[in-house]
Amino acid sequence: MSFFKLKKNGILLLDKPKGYSSNFVLQKVKKIFGAKKAGHSGSLDPLATGMLPICIGEATKFSTYLLNSNKHYQVIAKFGEKTSTLDSTGKIISIRSVNVSSSCIKNVLKEFVGEIYQIPPMYSAVKHKGLELYKYARKGIEINRKKRKIFIYDLKYVFYDKKILQLEVICSKGTYIRTLIxxxxERLGCxxxxxxxxxxxxxxxxxxxLVDLNTLYTYKKNKNKFxxxxLLNKLLMPMDSALSxxxxxxxxxxxxxWFKLGRKIxxxxxxxxxxxxxxxENKIFVGVGKNDKFGNLFPIRLISFNNSLKN
Incomplete structure (x- = not known):
């Protein structure tokens, strides 16, 4: 492979900056790498920062396995104020007094560990009749949402003082940290x-x-294309790293x-x-298969063999 060309297949672990949507930074990365196909696996709110895996080229075929992965967050919450978006970007819709102790918080946190149910927030990308909920919310329309089952593996108390609470959360896919907070x-009454x-x-x-956008731009602007x-190629992880x-x-x-032709082996x-x-012998990645108890291996999702070697 010539390093004069950018890789077209791989996974970038972008450190998403605050204030931008996941799709906005995705388009920036897509342009930097000149990728025809790219997608993120698990969006972050504009307020949020941190790990946003971006799958480029053939790696997009395996992004679903990252979507299904557990996530680890650090979150800071402010008590006493409820907002329209459940975060600080929204309007304050109610103010209440705060009279809770750290010991009370620790006890209540235990109730949120394990299998719980959440109602997705109105300001979210969940779709209703083909339209994202946040588009309804911006028009002042409230949509009835069904509860969703999620799993909180760990909810670690870190700090609490003067209405400010810091937690670390390890959770399943589909968890809304804004809803959790x-x-x-509501459970604490404040x-x-x-x-x-x-x-x-x-x-x-x-x-x-993790790599940030500034690093990508710096590497891209280097006058020496080689x-x-x-440098940009070294940032991309193998497309099968999502299947580790x-x-x-x-x-x-x-x-x-025969496997590439779609037949069982x-x-x-x-x-x-x-x-x-x-x-x-070189154990070149081919794709994902499903093996049954009888030893039959069926192809599930394969890379495109016409361009896989251009990685």
Whole structure:
């Protein structure tokens, strides 16, 4: 592969800046890499910062596995005020006195750990009849929303003083931290909203791999195209890094031929579930398959072999 060309397939762990939508920064990254296809896996509110995995090219086929991953957040909440958006970007719609102790907060937090239900906020990208809820909310229209089951794995008390509470949250996909804080404020009887939110982790991706937009622009503007493309390429993680927790089945060249044509292969593996599939001695990534208890391996999602080597 020539480093004079930018990679077209991979995953970038962008450190999303505050004040921008996830789609806005996605388009910036897409332009920097000259990508035809790109998508983020799990949007962040404009207020929020932190890890926003952006899948480029063929990696978009596997973004769903990141969407399903657990997330780790740091959040700061302010008690006594409820807002229209459940965070500090909205209008204050109620003010209440705050008379809660740290011990009371710690006890109530226990109620939110484990399997719980949330109602998605009106200011969200959840769709109703093909339209995002926030578009209804901007027109003052309230839509009835169904409760959704989520899972809070850990809710760590960090700091509380003068109406300000800091927490760390490890949660399942589909969790709205704004809703969690709003529900907590209601449970404590004082109301609350989010003033700061940062995502540390998505799945097993480390925050040490985060890169900000300024770094991308700096690398892109380097007058030496060789250096510019080399530096940008090094920031992209392999497109199968989203599947690091999956068992791997490596197929021979003979078997991979039929597998790529969409046929099942006998894997000889006593495992039932999704697997990462590779090919040959170099274990080149091919895609995702599903193995059944009888050792049959079925293709589920494969990379496009016409451009996979252009990665």
């Amino acid at each position: 709003d529900d907590l404020g 109301g609350a909203h989010v003033t700061y939110l940062r995502r540390f982790q998505v799945g097993l991706f480390s925050k040490s791999k 250096v510019s493309n080399y 927790t999956f068992p791997t089945i490596n197929l021979s060249s003979k078997n991979i031929y 006998f894997s000889f593996i006593n495992y039932s579930g999704l697997v990462r599939v590779t090919e040959g």
